[in-house]
Amino acid sequence: MDLLLATASSTPAPAGGGGFDLIGTILWPLKWVVELVLVAWHALFTAIGLPAADGITWVLSIVGLVIIVRAALIPLFVRQIKSQRKMMEIAPELRKVQEKYKGKKDQLSREAMSRETMALYKKHGTNPVASCLPLLVQMPIFFALFSVLNDVTRHAQAGIGGVGLLNAELTQEFYDAKLFGVASLHETLIDAFNTGNTTAIVILLVLVVLMIVSQFFTQLQIISKNLSPEAKTGQAYQMQKIMLYVLPFAFVFSGVFFPLGVVIYWFVSNLWTMGQQFLVIREMPTPGSEAAKAREERLARKGKAIDASGKVVPMEKYLAEQKRLYEEAERAKAATPKRQQPVGKQRAKKQAQKQPGSTPGDNGTSSA
Structure with a gap:
């Protein structure tokens, strides 16, 4: 608590001598955590011999921040996968x-459609928002990191620290640190152009291109391998295809205005997403997708298969289960009463003549 009070008192007042900084107040706790993680990793790397004021030390600290954030989001990612599966089931x-x-555009019809849709979501325990949870949770952290790095220049020039453990001394080290001795972590592409720092421009441009490629490849994996045939016929699939080519433009924009440290964070986070998505598509593919067929083929080559509960079992056990399910289905089919078809008068007369006890020529009645 004393540490929180001390760091809060070190937070600079808003420019202009007053006013209430709403965004700063909302991001303050996240910025405190971001600084805590950065400083902790920085202390670890300096303890093993890396120079405290070197750019690579702070870059590795940013990579460590990515690892901590993305590892903490794994439970949400698992929930996201389950939600996506359920959304496909209720499609x-x-x-x-x-x-x-x-075709019904009146207010009552729209309300009724909304109620029935929400009832489906509630029944199956899912909703579209759950599929976006990891992104929604990560974005405030990303903005907090952007704010921390964006404040480094102002804080270093004022001789003060951040809101947490990134004190004045560490802030100055961060400000002076340069990647490969040429590119400051607080420097943007615009700054590099204004100062004529060609090497920094090249580094930032290469990172932006890598960000675009990694994001494109991640989305391409999903569209090409992890969608069922039914999912490829809906409107959502068309939107995904459009976003596959539109989304890179957002990274071009971010590469121009974001500091180098933020670009590094985003690129490393994209690499994590790409690897995570690769493992999910390989080991937990969408049923009916190309990835699911490829997994079944890999398991078959190893003498294994996926049973009705989704578990990987030996092929013998799988075949026995399939035989049992087939026999149960046949018994259920045999036990189901057959529907009596309507019979015409002439056909009913012929059937009655064929019954035991009836003689040819009679009309279904016994002879005298």
């Missing part, structure tokens, strides 16, 4: 609701 029911109210 046919959602389409039925949409077809039911197709």
Whole structure:
């Protein structure tokens, strides 16, 4: 608590001598955590012999921050995968609701469609927002990091520290640190152009290109390998294809205005996402997708298969289960009463003549 009070008192007042900084107040706790993680990793790397004021030490600290943040988001990522699976399962029911109210634009119909859709989400324990949770949680952390790095120049020039453990001395070290001795971590592409720092321009441009390529490849993996045939016929698939080519423009914009340290964070985070997505597509693919077929083929070569509960089992156990399920289905089919088809008068007369006890020529009654 004393540390919190001390660091709070070191936070500079907003420019202009007063006023309430809403964004700064909201981001303050996250900035404190970001500084804590950065300083902790920095202390670890300096303890093993890396120079405290060297750019690579602070770059590795940023990489450590990515590891901590993304590892903490793994439970949310698992929840995201489960939510996506459930959304795919209820897709046919959602389409039925949409077809039911197709062309109806009155207020009552829209409200009824919304109620039925929300009822489906509640019944299956999912909603579209759950699929975006990791991104929604990570974005405030990303903005907090941007704010920390963006304040480094102002704080270093004022001789003060950040909101937490990034004190005045460490802030000055961060400000003086240069990647490969040429590119400051607080420097943006615009700054590099203004100062004529050609090497920094090249580094930033290369990182932006790598960010775009990694993001493109990650999305391409999902679209090409991890979507079922049904998912490739919906409107959402068309939107994904459009975003595959539109999203890189956002990275071009970010590469121009974001400091080098933030660009490094984003690129390393993209690498984590790409690797994580590769493992998910390989080991937990969407049922019916190309990736799922490839996994079944790999398991078959090893003498294994996936049972009805989704577990990997020996092929013998899988075949025995399939035989049992087939026999149960046949018994259920045999036990189901057959529907009596309507019979015409002439056909009913012929069937009655064929019954035991009846003689040819009679009309279903015994002879005298």
